[in-house]
Amino acid sequence: MSPPLLQLDNLSVSYRTRRGAVPAVVGVSLDLAKGESVGLVGESGCGKSTIAFAIMRWLAGRGEIVGGRVLFDGRDMAEMSRAELRQVRGKRVAMVFQEAMSALNPCLTIGSQLTEVLRFHEDIVGPAATKRSLDMLSEVRIPDPERVFRAYPHEISGGQQQRVVIAMALLANPALLLLDEPTTGLDVTVEASVVKLIADISRRFGTSLLYISHNLALISRVCERIAVMYAGEIVEAGPVRQILDHPVHPYTRGLISCLPEAGADKIARPLMPIPGQIPAPWERAPGCFFQPRCTYAVAGLCDSAHPPLVDLGTGSSVRCIRAGEIEGEPIIAVPGQQLAAADGVAVAVERLSKDYTLTPPGLRGLLPFAEPLRIKANDGLTFEAETGRTLAIVGESGCGKSTFARILTGLERATGGSVEVGGTNLARLSVIDRSREQLRSLQMVFQNPDETLNPSYRVGKQIARVAKRLLTLGRKDRATRVRELFAEIRLPAGIADRKPRHLSGGQKQRIAIARAFVGRPDIVIADEPVSALDVSVRAAVTQLLMEIQRTHGTTLILISHDLALVRYVADTVVVMYLGQVMEAGTTTQVFSAPHHPYTEALLAAQPRLDGNQEPVAPVEGETPSPLEPPVGCPFHTRCPRKVGTICETTRPPEQVTAEGHRMACHIPMAELARVQEKVLA
Amino acid sequence: MTDTTGMRNPTFWSLLAESPILVAGASILAFWLLVAIFAPFIAPFGPNENLVPMALPGDRTPGGRTMWLGADHLGRDVLSRIIYGGRTVLTYAPLATLCAYTVGVTLGLVAGYKGKWVDELLSRFADLVLAFPVIVLYIVIIQKFGASGVNILIAVTLASSPGIMRLVRGVVLDLRTRAYVSAAQMRGESTLYILFVEILPNARGPLIVDACLRLGYVTITIGTLGFLGLGLPPPTPDWGGMINESRHFALVFPHMAIFPCIAVSSLVLAFNLIADGLRELSLAD
Numbered sequence: 015m016s017p018p019l020l021q022l023d024n025l026s027v028s029y030r031t032r033r034g035a036v037p038a039v040v041g042v043s044l045d046l047a048k049g050e051s052v053g054l055v056g057e058s059g060c061g062k063s064t065i066a067f068a069i070m071r072w073l074a075g076r077g078e079i080v081g082g083r084v085l086f087d088g089r090d091m092a093e094m095s096r097a098e099l100r101q102v103r104g105k106r107v108a109m110v111f112q113e114a115m116s117a118l119n120p121c122l123t124i125g126s127q128l129t130e131v132l133r134f135h136e137d138i139v140g141p142a143a144t145k146r147s148l149d150m151l152s153e154v155r156i157p158d159p160e161r162v163f164r165a166y167p168h169e170i171s172g173g174q175q176q177r178v179v180i181a182m183a184l185l186a187n188p189a190l191l192l193l194d195e196p197t198t199g200l201d202v203t204v205e206a207s208v209v210k211l212i213a214d215i216s217r218r219f220g221t222s223l224l225y226i227s228h229n230l231a232l233i234s235r236v237c238e239r240i241a242v243m244y245a246g247e248i249v250e251a252g253p254v255r256q257i258l259d260h261p262v263h264p265y266t267r268g269l270i271s272c273l274p275e276a277g278a279d280k281i282a283r284p285l286m287p288i289p290g291q292i293p294a295p296w297e298r299a300p301g302c303f304f305q306p307r308c309t310y311a312v313a314g315l316c317d318s319a320h321p322p323l324v325d326l327g328t329g330s331s332v333r334c335i336r337a338g339e340i341e342g343e344p345i346i347a348v349p350g351q352q353l354a355a356a357d358g359v360a361v362a363v364e365r366l367s368k369d370y371t372l373t374p375p376g377l378r379g380l381l382p383f384a385e386p387l388r389i390k391a392n393d394g395l396t397f398e399a400e401t402g403r404t405l406a407i408v409g410e411s412g413c414g415k416s417t418f419a420r421i422l423t424g425l426e427r428a429t430g431g432s433v434e435v436g437g438t439n440l441a442r443l444s445v446i447d448r449s450r451e452q453l454r455s456l457q458m459v460f461q462n463p464d465e466t467l468n469p470s471y472r473v474g475k476q477i478a479r480v481a482k483r484l485l486t487l488g489r490k491d492r493a494t495r496v497r498e499l500f501a502e503i504r505l506p507a508g509i510a511d512r513k514p515r516h517l518s519g520g521q522k523q524r525i526a527i528a529r530a531f532v533g534r535p536d537i538v539i540a541d542e543p544v545s546a547l548d549v550s551v552r553a554a555v556t557q558l559l560m561e562i563q564r565t566h567g568t569t570l571i572l573i574s575h576d577l578a579l580v581r582y583v584a585d586t587v588v589v590m591y592l593g594q595v596m597e598a599g600t601t602t603q604v605f606s607a608p609h610h611p612y613t614e615a616l617l618a619a620q621p622r623l624d625g626n627q628e629p630v631a632p633v634e635g636e637t638p639s640p641l642e643p644p645v646g647c648p649f650h651t652r653c654p655r656k657v658g659t660i661c662e663t664t665r666p667p668e669q670v671t672a673e674g675h676r677m678a679c680h681i682p683m684a685e686l687a688r689v690q691e692k693v694l695a
Numbered sequence: 696m697t698d699t700t701g702m703r704n705p706t707f708w709s710l711l712a713e714s715p716i717l718v719a720g721a722s723i724l725a726f727w728l729l730v731a732i733f734a735p736f737i738a739p740f741g742p743n744e745n746l747v748p749m750a751l752p753g754d755r756t757p758g759g760r761t762m763w764l765g766a767d768h769l770g771r772d773v774l775s776r777i778i779y780g781g782r783t784v785l786t787y788a789p790l791a792t793l794c795a796y797t798v799g800v801t802l803g804l805v806a807g808y809k810g811k812w813v814d815e816l817l818s819r820f821a822d823l824v825l826a827f828p829v830i831v832l833y834i835v836i837i838q839k840f841g842a843s844g845v846n847i848l849i850a851v852t853l854a855s856s857p858g859i860m861r862l863v864r865g866v867v868l869d870l871r872t873r874a875y876v877s878a879a880q881m882r883g884e885s886t887l888y889i890l891f892v893e894i895l896p897n898a899r900g901p902l903i904v905d906a907c908l909r910l911g912y913v914t915i916t917i918g919t920l921g922f923l924g925l926g927l928p929p930p931t932p933d934w935g936g937m938i939n940e941s942r943h944f945a946l947v948f949p950h951m952a953i954f955p956c957i958a959v960s961s962l963v964l965a966f967n968l969i970a971d972g973l974r975e976l977s978l979a980d
Contacts, residue, residue, distance in 0.1 A: 425877055445880045453883050460874035468875040470896035476875075483882040529878065 018045040024082035036295045038064045040246040051223035053233035056243035057548040105135040108183035112195040114175035118167040125163040135186040154181040173204035201410035206619035231621035245303040252330020262332045272553035287554030360569040361399040366431035368392040391417040393593040404570040406584035414593040454484040454533035459540040463522035467514040474510025484533035499528040520551035539571040592648040599675035608686035610677045611655040717972025723965035731781040738775040742932040745770040765950045779932040788913045791851035799856035803863025804890040821857035837925040866898040911966035
């Protein structure tokens with residue numbers, strides 16, 4: 015057997031900080047053969063990106079390899095001179111970062127950045143370099159390579175930027191490609207096509223991959239082997255199927271069981287969050303690092319000695335003393351509660367529209383009377399949210415779902431149509447004109463945990479302020495209400511005295527939920543409430559939100575792009591695309607055939623853990639600019655089921671079944687059901 | 696690593712230790728503050744005491760006491776005048792900066808938060824003032840209303856607040872889109888509350904750095920006004936005024952000009968060092 019291409023031998027990396035040396039990676043050993051692809055999974059702060067930077071020997075001044083070696087092609091990277099390193103970086107080992115926009119130089123054209131790689135590493139210049147670059151752009155399936163070659167980074171979309179970065183990394187034909195969360199921040203359909211591209215390319219070029227991600231499902235589509243990291247060390251490693259189908263380490267099991275399973279609903283199988291959060295390097299527990307959060311931990315055993323990584327003989331190895339005993343134990347699931355039946359409509363949206371006007375870009379905008387540009391963010395939305403139940407609004411970025419949230423909450427005013435809540439039309443009632451009762455009854459949970467709380471004040475004080483404004487409580491009652499809420503979101507009351515920067519993302523989001531529920535609102539709208547959180551925390555926060563909703567009988571409007579989550583949480587679903595409703599119905603209706611072709615594409619793009627490992631790209635291309643929305647059906651530019659010119663000219667009619675399942679498509683629903691069942695069968 | 700739970704809060708002193716520039720700036724400022732506060736105890740003579748005209752540094756008075764930095768054309772001790780002059784500048788520079796900030800911050804908050812025509816109006820007015828040569832502006836104001844402490848404050852406020860307004864407006868444009876501002880609107884807070892309680896405290900980072908820099912500029916401005924004879928009325932010890940009075944004698948008796956110049960420069964330097972240090976610290980985290 016030939017020596018591995020990359021060998022991490024007991025690698026340890028520490029960062030120098032005000033607190034002293036902080037160990038980020040502890041004794042990691044990992045081999046990567048030529049042409050092999052290995053996934054590195056773990057939550058944020060587990061040291062996975064540090065490994066990538068350590069391989070490149072690029073630790074930004076503060077980091078230091080304090081033990082072990084990185085062998086590339088049998089040579090110790092630490093012994094290479096600067097000149098040698100420069101040759102290895104980019105030429106033999108290339109890296110793709112998380113944010114494509116910051117990896118590209120905004121001042122240079124894509125073309126000049128691509129040809130620079132060839133000039134530096136391969137000494138190819140002139141027309142030859144241009145040709146190689148254009149070929150590579152077509153390899154990464156960029157539709158119009160000549161245009162992109164001349165474009166600046168800001169002139170192409172996020173998905174295309176990431177493709178360009180991948181093209182740039184592949185230009186020098188490297189032996190190893192490091193990918194650090196390459197699709198985070200992209201829309202699901204775009205993510206699916208980028209992942210497929212990565213898998214294809216590693217196969218065709220024989221490039222080895224080290225794929226770093228927090229998304230287990232995504233990694234399983236690309237990699238042959240997986241290493242699960244926790245608190246700076248590998249806790250379980252082995253072949254993909256072995257790990258996914260027979261996980262042994264309690265952390266790996268936790269990561270898998272906290273994902274909403276495709277097809278499961280919230281009553282049959284509740285999410286199983288991993289309690290607690292990943293410890294900071296200076297707070298790691300004695301013995302096994304995972305032991306404080308582990309449901310299988312045994313006092314006196316797990317907290318005494320640090321477990322070694324043991325080979326199980328199945329091709330995988332695991333770092334758990336109790337591996338042999340717990341292996342067969344099933345993952346315990348507590349059944350959820352039945353939902354109350356809906357009584358009436360809480361929010362009735364009818365033909366709601368919102369147009370934004372923009373000043374045209376460039377010099378034209380300076381002219382007086384220049385024709386303003388119009389964006390239809392919401393274009394005739396019609397749907398209802400039932401009292402005490404959950405309505406999910408699904409769609410990719412730019413579909414207008416957040417605009418709807420802003421109209422409902424009064425932060426924006428609609429340009430047409432109505433939103434009726436409790437007999438009042440709120441569509442054009444701005445937040446400053448709403449009565450205290452109207453404000454109290456409708457609250458919101460925001461997306462970004464870092465922006466949702468005011469960084470200047472203690473969180474308890476922020477919640478008390480809401481109680482003062484919305485419930486007009488006195489000082490004493492406010493304190494009681496804050497204590498009640500902290501009990502409800504299951505945070506120790508001591509947290510109330512902390513400022514947001516001393517809280518983790520999950521804790522901040524819990525506080526945000528508490529803030530929304532202070533006034534016992536009738537309706538809560540949650541805009542991607544968990545998408546910025548780590549997977550294990552996501553489950554816990556979702557569970558909490560559902561539980562509070564259930565106890566108070568609140569109507570929940572959940573905005574999300576995560577179909578697995580929506581299927582799990584929602585009772586009714588609305589699918590939006592470019593400001594229009596494509597499909598609406600109960601969760602069962604929307605998630606079983608017939609689907610609208612767009613819903614079908616979203617479903618196919620969803621990464622899943624089960625057998626089907628072949629990466630799929632359900633639709634090519636990206637959402638068109640809302641500045642120039644397609645005429646006819648908005649989805650026709652990407653629709654794989656387009657029937658003909660009628661899709662390009664006529665807006666599709668709305669079809670409604672007797673059960674209330676609605677969709678806007680030129681293909682009859684019966685026909686859709688027939689073709690889609692064939693595919694799924 | 697986003698989790699900072701259990702992290703020690705860095706103390707004031709450990710922060711100082713991390714930025715030598717900040718320490719240097721703070722030391723110089725502390726020196727001048729102490730000098731100004733204890734002026735009557737430190738100064739060897741009164742600021743307006745007539746001793747020996749044009750005495751050179753190190754000369755003695757008839758009473759046998761040394762005038763370390765010499766005396767000016769009216770026989771006043773330069774060292775003592777610098778010491779008392781510190782009081783003038785360290786009173787008026789912070790006061791003027793404070794006034795400019797009060798006006799600039801308020802207008803900036805309103806312009807950034809309200810946007811639309813309010814922003815348009817305020818920003819264009821700010822452009823107008825900023826486009827006007829500052830020195831001419833000072834001369835016009837003070838010639839018209841006369842040289843006095845209050846008029847200096849008014850002049851500095853008028854000239855500096857548009858810049859502050861611009862800075863605050865920019866920060867607010869970013870901060871007003873934060874979810875906590877939306878949350879405040881959704882519980883029916885007044886605009887005033889949102890501006891001063893929700894937004895302003897989070898803009899403090901860039902504002903503190905800018906305030907230190909601006910203190911430096913205002914120090915120079917007060918010096919300039921003094922030099923142009925637009926500062927405080929004559930017998931008051933004032934660094935700019937001292938440099939002005941030395942004009943005719945500077946070639947022969949440079950000590951009259953050099954020492955007040957060093958005083959002004961060192962104080963401006965102190966403010967700039969502090970601003971740099973604070974910026975360095977804010978970037979480090």
